[in-house]
Amino acid sequence: MRGLLARGIHVRFGTRHVLEGLDLPPLAPGEVTVLAGPNAAGKSTLLRAIAQLQPHRGEVTLDGENLARMAAQARARLVGFMPQTLPAGSSLVALESVIAALRAGGAMPAAQADATAMAVMEKLGIAALALEPLSAMSGGQRQMVSLAQAIVRDPRLLLLDEPTSALDMARQVRLLSELRRLAGEGRxxxxxxxxxxxxxxxxxxIVLLHDGRTHAVGTPEEVLTPALLAEVYGVTARVERCSRGRIMVLIDGEHAPAC
Structure with a gap:
């Protein structure tokens, strides 16, 4: 089948079970899926398990192929992963780091690699950072370079761990618009x-995680409800729509469970 499928994902850190037999519904090309949930729910761990960067039990398949059984280079051509942060101490300049990510998917002539990497940086509005050392960049700048690294191989599956956390509002819109565009092209x-x-x-x-399991799955309208927000986040919330019809989540306080 086409798409991403994860079944029975189990991850343990020492004696603590972070993910316990977690299943994801089939995730189809053309869609943006958000993993949400409180801290320690297992979101980042699940993303790394899907990318085969975290030892786990269970099976992850992409278009019917088991990702764990692929050669690393073949998997790199199919899967782009953006971590929460890039290492601040790297001696590489931004363009070098994007070229290195591109070549992880296989050898490429130097001129072609340079041109491909630069084109991606221009598309993301960070061409001016091409010759800047990663070590001299702000957290937000490093995040945008990290996105360039993740998409430069034109992956079939794109995995992003808190991609907007260090970005100002304009950069958030740019990044999320780019994700929508990439999904619209069939990723x-x-x-x-x-x-x-x-x-x-x-x-x-939205896939809502809680206590290492999938708690709810659906459209934003189906998942972002006062009842589910109380169950998972422990808050009393109102879910309303603005004048443009967009969903707004308004937190009124902590949820007091019934005695």
């Missing part, structure tokens, strides 16, 4: 987002 996009307002605006589907 599968999965992102961890803490900001439920952004998730409501940009996601086709």
């Amino acid at each position: 599968i996009v999965v992102a961890v987002l803490h900001d439920l307002a952004l998730a409501a605006q940009w996601a086709d589907r």
